[in-house]
Amino acid sequence: MEKQNKNNNLNSEENFFNSLPKIEVNYSKSKNDVWNELSALTVSKKKKVKTIRLSWMKYAVAACFILLVGYTGFIYMFTTTIVCPKGEHLSVLLPDNSRVELNAHSNIAYKPYWWNYSRKVKFEGEAFFDITKGSKFEIESKNGKTYILGTSFNIYARGDDYKVTCYTGKVKVVSNSTSDKILLLPKDHAYLTKNGKLEVFKDNKAEEKILWRDHLFLFTNTPLNLVFEEIELQYDINIVEKGKFGQTHTGNFGKEKSVEKVLYNVCMPNGLKFHKGPGKNYIITKIIPK
Numbered sequence: 001m002e003k004q005n006k007n008n009n010l011n012s013e014e015n016f017f018n019s020l021p022k023i024e025v026n027y028s029k030s031k032n033d034v035w036n037e038l039s040a041l042t043v044s045k046k047k048k049v050k051t052i053r054l055s056w057m058k059y060a061v062a063a064c065f066i067l068l069v070g071y072t073g074f075i076y077m078f079t080t081t082i083v084c085p086k087g088e089h090l091s092v093l094l095p096d097n098s099r100v101e102l103n104a105h106s107n108i109a110y111k112p113y114w115w116n117y118s119r120k121v122k123f124e125g126e127a128f129f130d131i132t133k134g135s136k137f138e139i140e141s142k143n144g145k146t147y148i149l150g151t152s153f154n155i156y157a158r159g160d161d162y163k164v165t166c167y168t169g170k171v172k173v174v175s176n177s178t179s180d181k182i183l184l185l186p187k188d189h190a191y192l193t194k195n196g197k198l199e200v201f202k203d204n205k206a207e208e209k210i211l212w213r214d215h216l217f218l219f220t221n222t223p224l225n226l227v228f229e230e231i232e233l234q235y236d237i238n239i240v241e242k243g244k245f246g247q248t249h250t251g252n253f254g255k256e257k258s259v260e261k262v263l264y265n266v267c268m269p270n271g272l273k274f275h276k277g278p279g280k281n282y283i284i285t286k287i288i289p290k
Contacts, residue, residue, distance in 0.1 A: 078112070078114075079110070080109065082109075084103070084106045086105045086232070087235055089104065092108060094119075096132045102127045106124065108127065123140070123141055124142060124158070126155065128152070129153055131149075131152070143175070144174060144192060145176065146173050146174075149169070150169055151167075151171055152169065153169075161191075162191065162192040164191075165188070165203060165210075167186055167187070168186055171184040173198060180196065180198045182198045187202055187203055187204065188203070189201055189202075221249075223248055224249055224266075227266055237259060237280045237281070240283045243285065247271075251265065260276075272285065
């Protein structure tokens with residue numbers, strides 16, 4: 001009886017579903033088409049994430065590059081300038097232990113952080129250089145350049161004058177105006193002519209040119225205006241010449257003497273006299289015979 005009831009129920013359900021209207025759904029895409037579309041979406045999402053990472057790395061690289069350029073620019077541009085005022089002498093030790101002795105009213109500039117890449121200084125005035133052996137060393141002044149590897153020499157670069165005296169090693173001197181070049185050996189003295197050419201001669205009294213390091217100054221048939229210029233530099237004074245003095249002077253002075261004593265020793269043999277003016281001024285005039 002129970003079995004018969006179950007059969008009746010099944011028949012009733014089957015008759016119910018059979019009585020429902022049949023609906024057909026048409027789907028144009030195959031299983032392969034659907035799979036390919038899903039794969040494409042997955043790849044697209046992966047590419048999008050990868051693009052974001054590349055963009056971040058690009059900005060990071062750019063920032064590092066800017067920092068590197070800025071740092072390089074800083075160490076290249078940073079310059080140390082040392083000025084020796086009138087009335088003084090200074091000794092300067094460069095990064096490679098090269099030593100420069102500056103005479104009064106001289107200055108030197110160099111790039112300490114760039115020194116390992118280029119040993120180069122700019123210089124005006126007068127100085128004695130004792131250069132440590134190493135890579136090429138360049139000294140640039142208004143009228144000329146000096147190149148060395150390891151040597152000692154004196155440079156006088158004031159106004160239009162440019163003179164170099166070699167003491168040890170070899171020195172190459174170049175004229176800025178004519179590119180004239182010359183190689184100096186010990187005791188060679190080179191100077192720049194008015195037309196920009198370099199002349200050289202063997203100076204048997206080369207040591208006299210660096211007696212200024214010991215505060216002693218020698219003159220041999222030197223025009224008076226140059227003698228007065230040296231006195232101005234060493235004593236930090238201003239000499240006013242009342243008239244034109246065409247004489248030359250032979251003599252010497254040491255810094256242990258007072259400026260008044262030095263002026264007296266220079267003026268008297270040349271028929272001149274001086275008196276103290278306002279401030280640092282000293283006025284030079286001719287002695288008028290009575």
